[in-house]
Amino acid sequence: MxxxxxxxxxxxxxxxxxxxxxxxxxxxxxxxxxxxxxxxxxxxxxxxxxxxxxxxxxxxxxxxxxxxxxxxxxxxxxxxxxxxxxxxxxxxxxxxxxxxxxxxxxxxxxxxxxxxxxxxxxxxxxxxxxxxxxxxxxxxxxxxxxxxVSNLRQYLDDLETAHQRLALLDAAGTRVGTTLDVETTCAELADFLSPSLADVAAVGIVEEEFDRTPPPPPGVLRLRKMKLTAAPEVQLHLRELGGGKPYVDLPRGGFIRNCMDSGRPWRGNSASEELMEKVTAAHDSVKIFRMAGMHSVLVVPLPTAGRSLGTVMLLRGGDSAPFSEDDVLTAQGVAARAATSIDSARRYTGEHAMTLELQRALLSEPTPPHSSIEVATRYLPSGRSVLVGGDWYDSIALPGGRTLLVMGDVMGHGFQAAVAMSQYRSVVRTIATSDSGLTVDEMLRKADHRAARIGLDRVATCLLVLADPEHGTCTAATAGHLPPVIVRPDGSAEVLDLPAGPPIGTELGDYELTTFSWDPDAVLLLYTDGLVEQRGTDIDDAVRGLTELDLPADGPLEHLVDTLLTQLTSGICEDDIALLAARQCGGNPPSAPPASRVLPEG
Structure with a gap:
């Protein structure tokens, strides 16, 4: 001017x-x-x-x-x-x-x-x-x-928004993916996003197995509904969504399918009813969402390497603002972290199931002992946070009415540990049956040498007890394994003190045998460390704690092992538990049916 x-x-x-x-x-x-x-x-x-x-x-x-x-x-x-x-x-x-x-x-x-x-x-x-x-x-x-100062204010607002986004992502990292369970992780994701980022959050995962339902037509992707979470004021309207099919089939060309195929989110603020119907792929759902006051939709894929394993659908309604570009970025960040957890949970579930099936196949039918001895066994898999490990047990009938009782534990967890366990089990069984004149310390020495020679990359602890009911004695030797416990009919118990030797597979074998008497009515307990190991407790003290339990040694072995597990476990174990109880038949007839059993997880 x-x-x-x-x-x-x-x-x-x-x-x-x-x-x-x-x-x-x-x-x-x-x-x-x-x-x-x-x-x-x-x-x-x-x-x-x-x-x-x-x-x-x-x-x-x-x-x-x-x-x-x-x-x-x-x-x-x-x-x-x-x-x-x-x-x-x-x-x-x-x-x-x-x-x-x-x-x-x-x-x-x-x-x-x-x-x-x-x-x-x-x-x-x-x-x-x-x-x-x-x-x-x-x-x-x-x-x-x-x-x-508009630009400065905008800069400060953007900075604050960025801080809020980082705080939200940090919170998601601690609240989503706390377990290796797919359903739990999906529920944590939905519960976190609503109400922190939306009024309604729904999580769906691609269905890969169709054991319960017929498979979808070729080219159609099936999305299983995992969890829907909504604000309390919206929950009443959304209860009707609980019915119907537990999945939705997605043909090519739809909004959700395009998001999954492209890996890019889709945002629809103030969406029309026709548009919401295309996005949700369900006309009835649109009516319910409209009744709940929903006006904006955001669909974000759950990305993994090379594909999307599912989607997250977010909705806002009532007085909530439409989704901003920053909301999209935040939702993508949370979804990416959650997808990693879900993918890990899926991989864990597959490996866990495969390993557990291998364990069951190997442990469900141990070699029967001599008729003069009855045996009850249990295998209890670890909880969700730890993969199945390499615990094993066995009973091998030998000449002269003797029975070799075996308890072992391969170091580590997972499928490879289970495979190594089967190899160690075969090695011990082969050595015991090929030369019945060997003592237990000689069996361990041979097993140690053979395991090292065939190149097993994991060592294992092992306890061998050769039971001889005819003479009323047992000879035992341990390769770094926990000692056995004898439970007498009067309820008293004793931990047997055995000289410790190195684990097998190290080729350092130097083992000593110990002979002890075995009363006809006494129960011999062999176990792995998962039964007694406790955080903050010395392992020796934990083993001695077995002698303080009230165990019914004069009843069926089935009842004894169940009582023992009930007293020492609370459903979910941090490590696998293998347990073997043996007793001379004498006046107590063997339990029927056969006592070997693999307990389900949890």
Whole structure:
């Protein structure tokens, strides 16, 4: 704006009854004063900071070019108008100006609002300071100078949003994927996203096996409904969604299928009923969502390497704001972390099931002992957080009415440990049956040498007890395994002290045998460390704790082993448990049916 656009008379109004607010005392040198005023005018009209002057009645008497450029209103549109009448969408601090007029103290204030000139930041922000103007002791108005800080405010808002997103992702890392169970992980994901990011959150996973239902047509992807979580006020309407099929079939070309195939999210704010029906792939669901007040949808795939294993559908309704671009980024971050946990849970479930089947195949039918000895066995898999391991037991009938009782534990967990377990079991069985004249310490020494020679990459602890009912004795040797326990009919129990030897597979074999008497009615217990191992408790103290249990040694062995597991476990174990109880038949007939059993997980 130049002088022609805003006449000098507006900046220096001439009155007859009082000096102009911008006109000082007549200068001695009028030319010099005129020059100074020209410099001041260049500063005021050349600055990028908005400058306004209002009189004592809060009417505009001057605005500089910066303010007209910022607001889009010409200078002539301001002159003589009230301060807040020109820009109705801009906050007017009239009360602050009145205070400045009253006491003369400058005041800072933040002015916000929208103007006819569009701004990339939307609502604009100015930080302004107002000063009282006086002439010859008379108050003639207020001058305001402002600096726009919209971009700085936007930067701070973006920074705060980024911090909130990181905090949300960090919280998701601790609350989603706490177990290696697919259903639990999906439920944790839905429960986390609603209400932290949406009013409704639904999680679906691609169905890969169709044992319970017919498979979908070729080219159709089946998505199993895992969990739907909603805010309490919405839950009432969504109860009807619990019925119907537990899955939805997705042909190519649909919204959800496109999201999964492309790996990109889809956002639909203020979606029409027709659009929501296409997204949800269910007309009845749309009606229920509409009744619940849902207005915006966000679909995010659950990405893994090369494919999507499912989707998350988020909905907002009522007074909730539509989904922003930042919401999309946050949802993608949470979904990516959750997908990793779900994929790991799926892999674990497959490996766990395969390993458990291998364990069952190997342990469900141990070689029967001699008829003079009865045996009861149990195998209890570990809980969800630990893979099945390499525990094993066996009973091998040898000449002379003797029976070799075996208990072993391969180091490590998982499928490879189970495979190694089967090899160790075969090695011990082969050695015991090929040369019945060997003592138990010699059996361990041969097993150690053979395991090292065939290249087994995992060592194993092993306890061998050769039971001889005819002579009422047992000989035992241990390769780093926990000692056996004898339980007598009167309820007393004793831990047998055996010289410890190195695990087999190390080729360091140096083992000693120990012979002890075995009363006809006493029960011999062999076990792996999962039965007694406790965090914060010394293993020797934990083993001695077996002698303090009240175990019914004079009843069926089935009852004894079940009682023992009930007293020492609470359903989910941190490590596998293998247990073998043996007793001479004598006057107690063997339990029927055969006592070997693999207990289900948990």
């Amino acid at each position: 130049n002088a022609e656009q805003f006449p000098a008379a507006w900046l220096f109004p001439e009155t007859t009854d009082a000096p102009s607010p911008m006109t000082p005392e007549p200068p001695v040198d009028g030319t010099e004063r005129h020059h100074e005023c020209g410099i001041l005018r260049q500063i005021v009209e050349g600055t990028s900071a908005p400058v306004v002057i209002v009189d004592e009645h809060l009417r505009y008497t001057y605005v500089n070019p910066a303010w007209t450029a910022a607001t889009g209103v010409p200078a002539s549109g301001y002159l003589g108008k009230k301060f807040g009448s020109i820009l109705p969408d801009v906050q007017t601090p009239d009360d602050v100006l009145i205070e400045v007029l009253a006491d003369g103290k400058p005041r800072e204030v933040t002015v916000t609002g929208t103007t006819p000139v569009p701004s990339p930041v939307g609502r604009r922000i100015w930080r302004s300071v107002f000063h009282r103007l006086e002439s010859n002791g008379r108050v003639i108005g207020v001058c305001g100078i402002g600096v726009e």
